[in-house]
Amino acid sequence: MSTVIPIRAETASGCGDAPVLKERGQREVFCGLTGIIWLHRKIQDAFFLVVGSRTCAHLIQSAAGVMIFAEPRFATAIIDERDLAGLADCNDELDRVVTRLLDRRPEIKLLFLVGSCPSEVIKLDLSRAASRLSGRVAPGVRVLNYSGSGIETTFTQGEDACLASLVPSLPVAPPDAPASLLIVGALADVVEDQFSRLFSGLGFGSNHAPVRFFPPRHATDLPAVGPNTRFLLAQPFLADTARALESLGAQRLPAPFPLGVEGTTQWLQAAATAFGIDSATFDRVTAAGRERANTALARHRVQLAGKRVFFFPDSQLEIPIARFLARELGMQLVEVGTPYMHRQHLAEELDLLPADTFLSEGQHVDKQLDRCRAAQPDIVVCGLGLANPLEAEGMTTKWAIELVFTPIHGYEQAADLAELFARPLVRRMKLVA
Numbered sequence: 001m002s003t004v005i006p007i008r009a010e011t012a013s014g015c016g017d018a019p020v021l022k023e024r025g026q027r028e029v030f031c032g033l034t035g036i037i038w039l040h041r042k043i044q045d046a047f048f049l050v051v052g053s054r055t056c057a058h059l060i061q062s063a064a065g066v067m068i069f070a071e072p073r074f075a076t077a078i079i080d081e082r083d084l085a086g087l088a089d090c091n092d093e094l095d096r097v098v099t100r101l102l103d104r105r106p107e108i109k110l111l112f113l114v115g116s117c118p119s120e121v122i123k124l125d126l127s128r129a130a131s132r133l134s135g136r137v138a139p140g141v142r143v144l145n146y147s148g149s150g151i152e153t154t155f156t157q158g159e160d161a162c163l164a165s166l167v168p169s170l171p172v173a174p175p176d177a178p179a180s181l182l183i184v185g186a187l188a189d190v191v192e193d194q195f196s197r198l199f200s201g202l203g204f205g206s207n208h209a210p211v212r213f214f215p216p217r218h219a220t221d222l223p224a225v226g227p228n229t230r231f232l233l234a235q236p237f238l239a240d241t242a243r244a245l246e247s248l249g250a251q252r253l254p255a256p257f258p259l260g261v262e263g264t265t266q267w268l269q270a271a272a273t274a275f276g277i278d279s280a281t282f283d284r285v286t287a288a289g290r291e292r293a294n295t296a297l298a299r300h301r302v303q304l305a306g307k308r309v310f311f312f313p314d315s316q317l318e319i320p321i322a323r324f325l326a327r328e329l330g331m332q333l334v335e336v337g338t339p340y341m342h343r344q345h346l347a348e349e350l351d352l353l354p355a356d357t358f359l360s361e362g363q364h365v366d367k368q369l370d371r372c373r374a375a376q377p378d379i380v381v382c383g384l385g386l387a388n389p390l391e392a393e394g395m396t397t398k399w400a401i402e403l404v405f406t407p408i409h410g411y412e413q414a415a416d417l418a419e420l421f422a423r424p425l426v427r428r429m430k431l432v433a
């Protein structure tokens with residue numbers, strides 16, 4: 001079947017029109033290089049070559065500590081003093097490094113040159129380098145570039161920049177191609193497999209349109225995109241990627257994000273509605289997952305209900321997770337801070353948040369710390385840089401980066417997501433007792 005039902009946005013109360021405190025001050029976030037840690041696991045024939053400093057190399061090596069035992073699919077071409085002083089030609093050196101790398105690793109089919117603060121400061125043009133190198137190594141290897149620099153970005157934007165750079169390489173589906181569904185955003189393989197089973201239970205791939213995931217597991221398996229492509233965002237931080245897909249004619253299906261039972265159900269429902277899948281089929285296919293997740297969540301609800309949570313802006317997952325904690329676990333939201341608020345992509349999430357939620361966008365870290373200390377929440381979600389000082393002050397914290405490294409999407413992971421919040425609270429109670 002190839003027809004697509006027009007998208008209709010539902011209106012509801014919630015935080016859709018709520019005022020947002022906008023702050024522009026000092027920020028405490030990781031840079032976009034961090035995304036390499038999960039992206040290199042996802043695209044199995046890709047390689048990420050950071051063009052940066054020793055600091056950049058240390059950041060990704062320590063973030064991906066476990067990978068030192070395997071042959072990693074990332075590395076750093078270090079810009080040293082000679083490059084910075086203009087004594088060496090960075091482009092020649094980069095070409096040499098890439099040639100050596102591709103000779104040694106013939107399994108690489110997609111090479112990302114990843115820009116950093118130092119490469120931007122010395123104005124090294126990586127897009128020209130990528131097209132120059134592509135000319136030499138195509139068609140066996142595609143060379144692309146994006147920026148993971150920490151100047152004005154947050155760590156999840158690394159994935160957005162990476163995927164947006166890949167969109168122009170996607171095959172173009174003609175206007176008369178059958179309708180298809182694209183799931184956009186890197187998901188752990190186990191989660192992707194679970195969603196694949198749910199979509200095929202709904203009839204996608206057989207009676208209905210095919211479902212593809214972006215990024216794919218192999219760079220040689222890129223999904224075609226065109227005017228009959230409908231896409232669901234699996235992550236809330238993919239503004240540039242969504243814009244690039246829309247420029248090819250694809251249409252985003254508005255939905256909350258698939259976190260928790262409610263978010264997952266509404267996310268799947270958005271696809272089912274767009275492709276005309278009847279409600280009896282939808283209920284039958286999703287019933288078991290919903291029931292399992294609700295049962296697993298019940299024991300965490302006992303520990304988390306009534307607990308007060310404060311979000312510092314970090315991963316851009318704050319609003320969907322706050323919605324899950326408030327509505328499915330009964331937690332109270334003291335402040336929900338997010339680095340950027342994409343109102344269009346978050347519209348369904350904002351409608352589901354409790355109407356009096358205190359929302360903030362951007363950061364003035366000192367002022368926000370003052371608000372946090374005054375509120376004395378039960379748990380604080382923040383970056384690593386703030387977690388240790390706050391723990392030393394007696395607060396319980398949850399590292400925001402764990403929410404990105406851990407599989408948390410879908411029915412089967414709903415209880416794991418709840419447990420990420422319950423565990424530090426239980427540990428603190430034991431320490432105090």
Ligand code: SF4
Pocket residue numbers: 031032033052053055056057059115116117118148149150151
């Ligand atoms: S890209 Fe910038 S912020 Fe990130 S590790 Fe390198 S120097 Fe630091």
